[in-house]
Amino acid sequence: MFGFPGGALLPFYDTLPQYSQIRHILTRHEQGAAHAADGYARATGKVGVCMATSGPGATNLVTGIANAYLDSVPMIALTGQVARHFIGKDAFQEIDITGITLPITKHSYVAMDAPSLAATFKEAFYIARSGRPGPVLIDLPKDVMTDQAEFVYPEKLDLPGYKVPRQGHPTQLKNAAKLINEAKQPLIVAGRGVIISGASEELKELAEKAQIPVITTLLGIGCFPGGHILNYGMAGMHGTGYANKALENCDLLIAIGMRFDDRITGKVSAFAPKAKIIHIDLDPAEIGKNVPANVPIVGDVGAVLQAMQKLIETNRHIDWIQQLEEWRKQHPLLDIHDSEGLLPQYIIHELYEATQGDAIVVTGVGQHQMWAAQHYTFHEPGSFISSGGLGTMGFGLPAAMGAKVGRPDKAVWLVDGDGSLQMTIQELATLVQDNIAVKMAILNNGFLGMVRQWQDLFYKKNYVATPISCPDFIKVADAYRISGLTVTKREEVSPAIEQAMAHDGPFLINFMIEPEENVYPMVPPGAANIEFIEQPKKEVSSWRRQSIR
Amino acid sequence: MATTKHTLVAIVNDKPGVLNRMVSLFRRRNFNIDSIAVGHSEVPHLSRVTVIVNGTTAMVEQVRKQLDKLIDVVKIFDITGEKLTGRELALIKVKATSATRSEILEIADIFRANIVDVASDTLTIEITGDEDKIDSMFKLLHGFGIREIARTGRVAMVRGSLGVMRRVEKPLKTRVRKQS
Numbered sequence: 001m002f003g004f005p006g007g008a009l010l011p012f013y014d015t016l017p018q019y020s021q022i023r024h025i026l027t028r029h030e031q032g033a034a035h036a037a038d039g040y041a042r043a044t045g046k047v048g049v050c051m052a053t054s055g056p057g058a059t060n061l062v063t064g065i066a067n068a069y070l071d072s073v074p075m076i077a078l079t080g081q082v083a084r085h086f087i088g089k090d091a092f093q094e095i096d097i098t099g100i101t102l103p104i105t106k107h108s109y110v111a112m113d114a115p116s117l118a119a120t121f122k123e124a125f126y127i128a129r130s131g132r133p134g135p136v137l138i139d140l141p142k143d144v145m146t147d148q149a150e151f152v153y154p155e156k157l158d159l160p161g162y163k164v165p166r167q168g169h170p171t172q173l174k175n176a177a178k179l180i181n182e183a184k185q186p187l188i189v190a191g192r193g194v195i196i197s198g199a200s201e202e203l204k205e206l207a208e209k210a211q212i213p214v215i216t217t218l219l220g221i222g223c224f225p226g227g228h229i230l231n232y233g234m235a236g237m238h239g240t241g242y243a244n245k246a247l248e249n250c251d252l253l254i255a256i257g258m259r260f261d262d263r264i265t266g267k268v269s270a271f272a273p274k275a276k277i278i279h280i281d282l283d284p285a286e287i288g289k290n291v292p293a294n295v296p297i298v299g300d301v302g303a304v305l306q307a308m309q310k311l312i313e314t315n316r317h318i319d320w321i322q323q324l325e326e327w328r329k330q331h332p333l334l335d336i337h338d339s340e341g342l343l344p345q346y347i348i349h350e351l352y353e354a355t356q357g358d359a360i361v362v363t364g365v366g367q368h369q370m371w372a373a374q375h376y377t378f379h380e381p382g383s384f385i386s387s388g389g390l391g392t393m394g395f396g397l398p399a400a401m402g403a404k405v406g407r408p409d410k411a412v413w414l415v416d417g418d419g420s421l422q423m424t425i426q427e428l429a430t431l432v433q434d435n436i437a438v439k440m441a442i443l444n445n446g447f448l449g450m451v452r453q454w455q456d457l458f459y460k461k462n463y464v465a466t467p468i469s470c471p472d473f474i475k476v477a478d479a480y481r482i483s484g485l486t487v488t489k490r491e492e493v494s495p496a497i498e499q500a501m502a503h504d505g506p507f508l509i510n511f512m513i514e515p516e517e518n519v520y521p522m523v524p525p526g527a528a529n530i531e532f533i534e535q536p537k538k539e540v541s542s543w544r545r546q547s548i549r
Numbered sequence: 550m551a552t553t554k555h556t557l558v559a560i561v562n563d564k565p566g567v568l569n570r571m572v573s574l575f576r577r578r579n580f581n582i583d584s585i586a587v588g589h590s591e592v593p594h595l596s597r598v599t600v601i602v603n604g605t606t607a608m609v610e611q612v613r614k615q616l617d618k619l620i621d622v623v624k625i626f627d628i629t630g631e632k633l634t635g636r637e638l639a640l641i642k643v644k645a646t647s648a649t650r651s652e653i654l655e656i657a658d659i660f661r662a663n664i665v666d667v668a669s670d671t672l673t674i675e676i677t678g679d680e681d682k683i684d685s686m687f688k689l690l691h692g693f694g695i696r697e698i699a700r701t702g703r704v705a706m707v708r709g710s711l712g713v714m715r716r717v718e719k720p721l722k723t724r725v726r727k728q729s
Contacts, residue, residue, distance in 0.1 A: 098566070099569075102569070102570060102573050103573060103574075103577045106620075107619075107620045110566075127620060159620060160623050161561070161562065161619070161620050161621055161622050161623040161624075162620050163617075283618070284614050284617070285611065285614035285615050285617070285618055287614075288607065288610070288611070289611055
């Protein structure tokens with residue numbers, strides 16, 4: 001668990017040493033604790049736990065809880081609260097944290113008496129991890145922690161209002177299979193629901209059996225192998241041109257474990273205009289919320305895909321796949337312009353080459369996030385960890401920390417921007433104190449790059465409040481006793497990455513990248529996906545990444 | 550799409566904060582509640598909430614599904630369009646002089662309303678019925694001068710022998726996409 005103590009939590013911390021099986025990591029800010037728990041949960045599939053004291057400690061968790069809520073991450077947030085007789089009296093460090101977090105938690109508790117604590121914790125963990133996962137908050141008044149009660153751990157949970165759908169409706173499954181068998185140009189769009197359900201294998205079997213091309217959402221990256229012949233990358237705002245063309249032209253869209261976020265639909269009325277839609281999701285409230293479905297299937301993605309597999313016929317769709325291959329050639333993602341400067345796409349590519357895709361890549365939010373999503377090839381579910389729904393700058397460093405704690409066997413690379421990093425940079429100290437060997441690649445362009453890109457494209461290059469000064473990150477790292485180096489040239493990239501990988505402990509590389517490099521393709525906000533803008537052609541370069549197959 | 554009044558009936562855990570969770574969700578999803586009525590249900594520790602909300606069928610279905618996800622909401626149904634018994638209670642305090650008193654009593658009689666309090670210059674009338682009935686009575690009494698009015702909001706029940714706890718949820722509706 002990741003936490004930060006304070007007055008209202010002292011009784012808890014006082015007893016913590018008696019439980020040697022619990023590893024507590026002291027972060028430098030409560031937001032870091034929440035994101036670390038989030039990163040831990042995404043890397044392991046287990047529930048992440050963060051804790052903070054009452055008042056400001058609790059409010060500092062809020063961004064992290066919201067982030068976990070929007071990305072359906074299982075998390076328990078424990079907050080200290082003032083003693084029961086002080087509640088409602090505006091006591092020192094008293095804040096109504098359950099009230100504040102009401103719209104961003106799956107459920108919450110104020111533990112008002114000691115005897116029910118065991119049941120509360122059991123319920124909270126069950127709710128956090130089951131069904132569509134999400135954060136659950138438990139507010140613990142100080143005097144409840146010091147109270148005494150007999151420990152009664154309930155055998156069964158009593159949650160009559162909590163439903164977890166499993167199997168899809170048989171009629172809808174049949175309807176869906178019929179559409180799939182008849183479709184000429186089917187397309188699968190897979191989201192994080194596939195990863196949560198652990199259904200990557202089922203997805204692969206289905207796609208291969210019927211030869212259906214697969215595109216993913218941002219958070220779906222990794223749920224289908226990156227190098228697979230049927231993988232056409234990420235769709236949406238910064239999706240590949242060919243994925244967006246596939247969306248435009250498919251006659252059947254099979255949406256699996258995704259929620260039609262506006263970053264993937266673009267202009268909703270022009271989304272997949274020729275397609276019938278099969279929507280498979282665990283959460284009935286997602287069906288028809290943003291995009292109506294012709295065939296809604298509510299159920300666990302894995303269970304639904306298994307059942308579906310039996311109903312669909314082996315198929316080929318040769319013309320359709322040839323068409324997609326044609327588009328892949330016409331709109332290569334990886335054409336990037338020639339430049340003396342250091343290109344971020346190149347760095348990400350080198351990072352992939354060096355790690356052979358065998359790493360967990362965690363990002364902050366911004367341009368670097370999109371470059372990482374586009375140019376690294378992710379082979380496994382859980383290998384890409386990023387803040388999707390909330391788009392939380394500063395998520396990267398603490399989440400990478402959590403991921404490394406959860407998966408010490410794996411190399412964990414943080415790809416971050418100079419803006420994002422500065423929001424939670426204090427967690428460098430945590431890396432050192434707890435010896436968490438996160439490798440950090442900072443794509444430093446001296447701008448809040450994604451905002452600058454919007455100003456560049458849609459606000460006549462009016463760069464207001466986006467040039468951002470940075471400290472010398474290497475000196476900062478050094479001050480925290482972390483090794484690092486600055487890279488300014490292309491030929492230094494690979495050796496620097498090798499050095500970071502060979503280094504025992506955390507390591508920071510400060511890549512001084514081309515300051516005004518943009519992320520392409522890009523669907524302008526409010527436009528249809530098919531209206532994507534590509535890298536201006538005149539600048540297309542000789543350097544091209546070999547396609548990874 | 551046309552908006553209509555929908556009647557949602559929810560069976561919820563009788564715990565502190567449950568109503569807060571429900572109402573907060575309406576606000577969060579940008580819905581306006583016409584009325585909300587809460588009371589005990591036939592099952593101990595469960596309350597019954599009747600919400601009247603104005604919106605399109607699709608919008609109300611979305612908010613119903615969101616409410617259904619709340620852990621403390623045990624069951625929730627949109628019973629709009631079914632054969633309902635819907636009732637509201639209102640207390641109306643109306644000015645009454647010796648000249649108008651008998652006329653007011655006559656109106657109350659027509660509406661089968663009860664006089665629950667008499668003061669020197671007012672009468673307090675209790676009326677039960679659907680919203681239209683209460684609105685009409687309100688209009689008729691308006692001319693006499695209304696001092697105060699308190700309405701409970703509608704409670705509703707589906708006709709027939711089946712209790713709400715025994716109802717089975719309907720499968721999701723398929724909606725046809727508009728093809729451009």
